Amino acid sequence: MSTLPELRPTWADVDLAAFSGNVDTVVGLLPEGSRLIAVLKANGYGHGAVELARRCRADRVAMIATALLEESLALRAAGIDLPLLVLGPLDEAQIRAAVDAGITPGVVGPEELAAACAVARGRDVAIHLKLDSGMGRMGVTEGELPEAMAMIRSAPRLRVEAIYTHLASADDPGDPLTEAQLAAFGPMLAALRAAGIDAPLHHVANSAATLRGLVRPGDFARVGIALFGPDGRVTRPLLRWRTEIVRLKTLPPGHAVGYGATFRTTRESRIATLPVGYADGYDRLLSNNGEVLIRGRRAPVAGAVSMDLVTVDVTDVPGAAAGDEVVLLGGQGDETITAGELASRTNTISYEVFSRISARVPRRFSA
Ligand SMILES: *Cc1c(COP(=O)(O)O)cnc(C)c1O
Numbered sequence: 082m083s084t085l086p087e088l089r090p091t092w093a094d095v096d097l098a099a100f101s102g103n104v105d106t107v108v109g110l111l112p113e114g115s116r117l118i119a120v121l122k123a124n125g126y127g128h129g130a131v132e133l134a135r136r137c138r139a140d141r142v143a144m145i146a147t148a149l150l151e152e153s154l155a156l157r158a159a160g161i162d163l164p165l166l167v168l169g170p171l172d173e174a175q176i177r178a179a180v181d182a183g184i185t186p187g188v189v190g191p192e193e194l195a196a197a198c199a200v201a202r203g204r205d206v207a208i209h210l211k212l213d214s215g216m217g218r219m220g221v222t223e224g225e226l227p228e229a230m231a232m233i234r235s236a237p238r239l240r241v242e243a244i245y246t247h248l249a250s251a252d253d254p255g256d257p258l259t260e261a262q263l264a265a266f267g268p269m270l271a272a273l274r275a276a277g278i279d280a281p282l283h284h285v286a287n288s289a290a291t292l293r294g295l296v297r298p299g300d301f302a303r304v305g306i307a308l309f310g311p312d313g314r315v316t317r318p319l320l321r322w323r324t325e326i327v328r329l330k331t332l333p334p335g336h337a338v339g340y341g342a343t344f345r346t347t348r349e350s351r352i353a354t355l356p357v358g359y360a361d362g363y364d365r366l367l368s369n370n371g372e373v374l375i376r377g378r379r380a381p382v383a384g385a386v387s388m389d390l391v392t393v394d395v396t397d398v399p400g401a402a403a404g405d406e407v408v409l410l411g412g413q414g415d416e417t418i419t420a421g422e423l424a425s426r427t428n429t430i431s432y433e434v435f436s437r438i439s440a441r442v443p444r445r446f447s448a
Pocket of ligand 1: 168287289303
């Protein structure tokens with residue numbers, strides 16, 4: 082089934098039309114005057130940042146955000162001409178390189194602000210300024226505001242295009258921190274305004290906050306995970322990770338399977354070998370724990386996930402044969418394995434499941 086004979090039959094199909102549909106869905110959730118910043122860090126949460134960015138049209142997507150400068154530079158190099166925002170910390174040389182490429186630094190603290198001001202001594206520099214409204218990670222804190230204001234006022238060629246903050250717990254509607262952060266952000270904006278520093282634009286909401294309707298009219302929303310349908314609810318999954326059975330054997334009862342012999346057959350068993358492993362991002366915590374889809378049925382992982390191989394018990398999949406398609410993530414027949422399912426089986430979040438599908442797994446894009 083593989084189109085290139087030198088490749089193993091393991092790849093991820095990425096449905097770009099589904100991505101466009103998800104962008105439309107998210108844009109449809111935004112209030113009047115608000116626009117979308119599509120967050121495509123970590124190779125678009127593992128989906129393929131360049132191809133997704135090509136699907137972002139200016140009438141739908143105001144900006145694309147990445148974590149790293151090199152991620153934004155790669156998008157520029159691929160011909161993406163939408164405004165780009167770097168959310169991670171940058172030093173002075175990186176800010177210079179960003180400005181050269183027309184990329185906006187999302188300044189995350191006083192050190193980076195000082196670096197941006199230094200660059201702005203010789204040229205115009207537009208930034209988004211991040212405030213820490215309570216997450217305690219990045220952003221200018223309340224205590225650092227006076228210092229930040231002084232720097233901004235002394236840099237006439239620095240333009241603060243937007244002021245933003247990030248929510249720590251928006252995915253938990255019961256967590257009072259979200260409200261506390263929203264309540265803290267307002268006075269910080271007011272303090273900046275009182276010092277003559279205002280920005281035409283603000284952005285606060287991530288996916289969870291956007292889905293909860295917390296975007297204020299006119300604000301932008303920075304949305305990542307919701308564009309990828311992690312649980313198949315509001316938005317659709319676009320990535321389908323598949324492989325094929327490359328070996329199938331029948332083992333007698335009491336036979337060991339895999340490293341450490343962590344699985345032992347209790348009956349005559351059909352054990353299938355799949356050419357995929359933890360080096361591809363199929364988590365080792367799925368050993369004796371995950372399920373895959375074959376012939377529209379679930380089959381359990383039997384034994385330890387190896388670096389390059391996984392063994393599954395297909396005794397209860399009638400007709401299972403070498404060459405059968407195996408779905409690790411995505412749908413087959415009436416069954417679906419979501420990123421959320423893999424995440425809960427491996428004590429993590431869908432973000433990590435997606436972003437750890439390694440570069441060794443080719444992405445195949447369909448329009
Ligand atoms: C990753 C990130 C986002 C997107 O978060 P999602 O939960 O994926 O929507 C938004 N803002 C910042 C600063 C981020 O780092």
